[in-house]
Amino acid sequence: DAVNLALKADHLALIHGPPGTGKSYTLIEIIRQLINQDKRILVCGSSNLAIDNILERLSVYNIPATRIGNPARILSNLQTQTLEYQTLQSEENVIMKGVKLELEDLMKELKEGNITGTLERKKAMNEAKELRKEHSKRSMAVLNRLMKRAKIVLCTLHGAGGKQLENQKKFDVCIIDESTQALEPSCLIPILKAKKLILAGDPLQLPPTVLARPAQKVEGKKKEEKRKTIWKEQDIKEVEEITDKLAELKISEEGNVTDRKLKQASTRATLKPLESLEASLFERLIDIHGNSIRCLLSVQYRMHNMIMKFPSETMYNSELTAYEAVSKRTLMELPNVVNSNTNKDSVQLSSPLVFIDTDGHGCKESIDFKRLKKGALQRGSKYNEKEIEIIKRKVQDLVHVGVRDSQIAIITPYQAQVVRLGNAIKSQFPGCEIGSIDGVQGREQEVVILSLVRSNYTGQVGFLKEGRRLNVAMTRARRQLIVVGDSATIKRGNSYLKKIDSSALADNSTPSWVHC
Numbered sequence: 001d002a003v004n005l006a007l008k009a010d011h012l013a014l015i016h017g018p019p020g021t022g023k024s025y026t027l028i029e030i031i032r033q034l035i036n037q038d039k040r041i042l043v044c045g046s047s048n049l050a051i052d053n054i055l056e057r058l059s060v061y062n063i064p065a066t067r068i069g070n071p072a073r074i075l076s077n078l079q080t081q082t083l084e085y086q087t088l089q090s091e092e093n094v095i096m097k098g099v100k101l102e103l104e105d106l107m108k109e110l111k112e113g114n115i116t117g118t119l120e121r122k123k124a125m126n127e128a129k130e131l132r133k134e135h136s137k138r139s140m141a142v143l144n145r146l147m148k149r150a151k152i153v154l155c156t157l158h159g160a161g162g163k164q165l166e167n168q169k170k171f172d173v174c175i176i177d178e179s180t181q182a183l184e185p186s187c188l189i190p191i192l193k194a195k196k197l198i199l200a201g202d203p204l205q206l207p208p209t210v211l212a213r214p215a216q217k218v219e220g221k222k223k224e225e226k227r228k229t230i231w232k233e234q235d236i237k238e239v240e241e242i243t244d245k246l247a248e249l250k251i252s253e254e255g256n257v258t259d260r261k262l263k264q265a266s267t268r269a270t271l272k273p274l275e276s277l278e279a280s281l282f283e284r285l286i287d288i289h290g291n292s293i294r295c296l297l298s299v300q301y302r303m304h305n306m307i308m309k310f311p312s313e314t315m316y317n318s319e320l321t322a323y324e325a326v327s328k329r330t331l332m333e334l335p336n337v338v339n340s341n342t343n344k345d346s347v348q349l350s351s352p353l354v355f356i357d358t359d360g361h362g363c364k365e366s367i368d369f370k371r372l373k374k375g376a377l378q379r380g381s382k383y384n385e386k387e388i389e390i391i392k393r394k395v396q397d398l399v400h401v402g403v404r405d406s407q408i409a410i411i412t413p414y415q416a417q418v419v420r421l422g423n424a425i426k427s428q429f430p431g432c433e434i435g436s437i438d439g440v441q442g443r444e445q446e447v448v449i450l451s452l453v454r455s456n457y458t459g460q461v462g463f464l465k466e467g468r469r470l471n472v473a474m475t476r477a478r479r480q481l482i483v484v485g486d487s488a489t490i491k492r493g494n495s496y497l498k499k500i501d502s503s504a505l506a507d508n509s510t511p512s513w514v515h516c
Contacts, residue, residue: 002295006030006198014294015200018316019475020302023200028057039172043154044190046182048073051154068155068164086146157182160190170195180280183208187281199282204315205472206441207278299323302444304352307481315471331479337402353481356390359488363387365455368416381416384453387484388424391449395429406431409445411473413437413463414453437473448477452485459492
């Protein structure tokens, strides 16, 4: 359905890909079908890694593509597909090399003073100037020829604004992957370079990181000042052309483009000033056009059905279903795992979801203070030493029954906990992946241990209030998710955390409930 929507849409299509639903594979299939239709495609993403992942998948099908960007930031196995490499391999490059060498020799003679006399030096300088023009002209000719020939061009969102794509013929389609992780202004860069736009992403996972603070309330005034908008009036004028284009793509429930000539008033109404850069273009377009331009990928190929159940019910209106081959797989099916009665209590091999409750065991959180230059202390990140001890024992138990340390990932919302987990575990289990929740979006592992850290008398859960962050954390595991936390604190957290606690207490067998 997603492929059909993308191919049949006249101007705009959104692919909503929840965790494990094969969004990347869907995009590759869309690209393959578009190539069969002889379309030129611009593929963009917010990071070099996102673009390289697509390029690697295209390489499997031997689909030629041109990658624009700094070669130092592109994976080594993809260097032969960069624009720089293709330029070096072109026939014109031989002539360009000759011009460059001639220019270098001439400049060397001028620098060393081999050319004396005013007239001779002036003549040499003019010759050098002409050689530079010739080299620049030939370089641009090679660039234009390669870009004109390229059927698929890949670059970052910012790279789409580079000189390589200046004055080029419009692409038939622009595809933006991970669009919900990109700032909306960045997504606007490639839009005008194509006749059709396809966005892929998941607005229910983590948005881009925005460090700017929102406008604060001004004390002493009767009326609260309106929040300062991110876009100023002059900025709005600069993107009016883009806004008009998006507004013209008003699509009916049947999926047909209807009113292309909207009145100016209604056109301007679609461009509401942003109150936060965390809002993505993906979400903005859904607000404008509704769900008729959106397709949800509803079958996930990663998680056990029980692991999937919580995010599906909480975030995706119970629309997700697990592919049959993964819906019931557990650690017991791993070829290296040995099952016996002796390890039944320590490692729940058959349970895909395990909660280790630290309530009442003195596992209180701590704060990592930082000493400033003037000697003052600054409150930093949070950590939980007792949880680290529990997690280390759990990793030992898993490895003891045959789970490889490289099949285990440990994630947590706090950087101080990441550092301490690494110090406690990495020396013994170097293959174990340890990181923050924000850093593992898009990744997966056989076993994931989630350290919640928060344990206090006031029920403060901090970062865990963000449902999208919890969604990412709960959807990284394939066969087993182990959550370590304080149920008493969780109960007083937000609705998402309450649901974890209530679902665990509802049935001791689904999921397994283990006290430390």
